[in-house]
Amino acid sequence: MHTVLKARHLLLASLLAAGTASAGTVTIESWRVDDKTLWEEVLIPAFQKKNPGIQIKFSPTAPTEYDSSLTARLTGGTAGDLITCRPFDVSLNLFKKGHLEKLDGKAGMEHFPASAKVAWQTDDGKTAFCMPMASVIHGFFYNKKMFKELGIQVPKTQPEFYAAMEKIKAAGKTPIALGTADQWESNQTVFTNIGPNDWKGEEGRKALIAGKAKFTDPQFVAAWTQMSKWTPLMGKGASAQTYADSQNMFAMGKAGVYPAGSWDIGYFNKEGMDFGAFPPPVAKSGDQCYISDHTDIGMGVNPKAKNKAEAYKFLAWLGSQEFADLYTNKVTGFFSLSNHLISVQDPVAKQMLDWRKTCKSTIRLNAQILNRGEPAMENALWNVSSQVLNGKMTPKDAAAQIQAGFEKSRANAAK
Known part of the structure; x- marks a missing residue:
């Protein structure tokens, strides 16, 4: 017992x-x-x-x-x-x-x-x-070997960027490793990556929140206009290409550049990729640069x-x-x-962090306050930005659709 x-x-x-x-x-x-x-x-x-x-x-x-x-x-x-x-x-x-x-x-x-x-x-x-x-920082990764073989300098301006992409295309290679099947990249690593140079980062973002600017204003349409130029640079079958497909394409050396978030560095390091990074090119030499440095x-x-x-x-x-x-x-x-x-x-990573020294930081355009409508602006931006990249929607139509949704959400919030 x-x-x-x-x-x-x-x-x-x-x-x-x-x-x-x-x-x-x-x-x-x-x-x-x-x-x-x-x-x-x-x-x-x-x-x-x-x-x-x-x-x-x-x-x-x-x-x-x-x-x-x-x-x-x-x-x-x-x-x-x-x-x-x-x-x-x-x-x-x-x-x-x-x-x-x-x-x-x-x-x-x-x-x-x-x-x-x-x-x-x-x-x-x-x-x-x-x-x-x-935070994570957005920009572009580039294939060092391809750039060297084709004699391409790292682009600083938009004309230099498109000239480089055409040179890659003329060599029979895919300029931009990007697909739209998953849609989210079209907003997070494209629209809010390259757009801040057009709408001047925080200045443009805060103007939208304050109701002092509209998506149909030239500085916002300009970002979608840039994206419309990417359609022939993304390679065949881009509309069915996933995020993982794009990663694999760039890692295997089949594309010149990859619109990126800094979180992708680890993946390409593991794949043994020899790559560098550059910030979103500005419209012309001497312009202030802006980066999406997202909390x-x-x-x-x-x-x-x-x-x-x-x-x-x-x-x-x-x-x-x-x-x-x-x-x-x-x-x-x-x-x-x-x-x-x-x-x-x-x-x-050091390259990207050093951009903070010369470029002004901003966060993703719709992250604060703007995303509160129904449906959420994030999802709406995925949709229209993917359609622009696919050549199925004009930049002006994309801007009009987002602005209409934005105005509707403001009206509902005021009720």
Whole structure:
């Protein structure tokens, strides 16, 4: 009998110990499935070296399922302690529903400039609810070998760009590795990549929000006009070509340039591609250049976190020089939004980051406020921009359709 009771006590003790260990583990919610190994083998151990005894678990969900499953877990009270935040309205809506804590004045937030915080603040800028982590930069990758063989200089202006593309086409090769089957690239890596040079970045974006500009104005039509010139440069079957197809085409050396987001650097490095990068060409020599330097990822605290004190310690570390350096150099193509000075090791990533020295940064055109209509402007831009690239819609018609949707959403918001 004594043996049975002793066994029961041992079992109860082990269960309590297990429960305590579980309860003391800070869980991070994220959509960055690809980064799981990095978090487990590099980032978390670096934090634990300075904070022994705090257990951290990185628990990612597939990107396409993240938003809905996270909302369900937050509503049901089963979400993790730390919430990886998408920029602007997705996270703002979580905050409005009470799923993210206010972070103003919290340790680590002092290391970020005001511009970095915009993506995770209320519209009036008075309340922050996620700590900025990283941005992605858009531009073009180019095939160094092809450029050298054809005697092409890296283009700085739009006339130089189109002359280079025609030279590649004349050589029997595909100038631009791009398809429209998935549609999203037509907005995120094309329209909002090349367009800022036409609408002058933040000046044009803020003018739209303020109602002082329309998509039918020349500076916005100009971006779609550029895209209409790409139709014969994208190769055969572009309308059925996926994002993965485009990556593969460029990686295999079959195309001259690839309109890119910096997140693609890691993929092409793994493929052994010899490539460089250049910013979106300006209209003419001497023009101010603009780049889409998009605030992409942040981190917030779940108000119902079971380990809130430990979560805040980890959040403070996310604002440190150590994390900024590790994240920028280990998650290649994601650039710290902090004001810490960082030495970027990857040559292409360094090229892209250096554009900040000469070009003015802006975020994706529709990311803030403009995307709140029904249907969302993001999806509308995918549609019309893909049609322009496919040669199925004129630039003016694309602008008119987006402006009509924009006006309708404003009218509905005013009701």
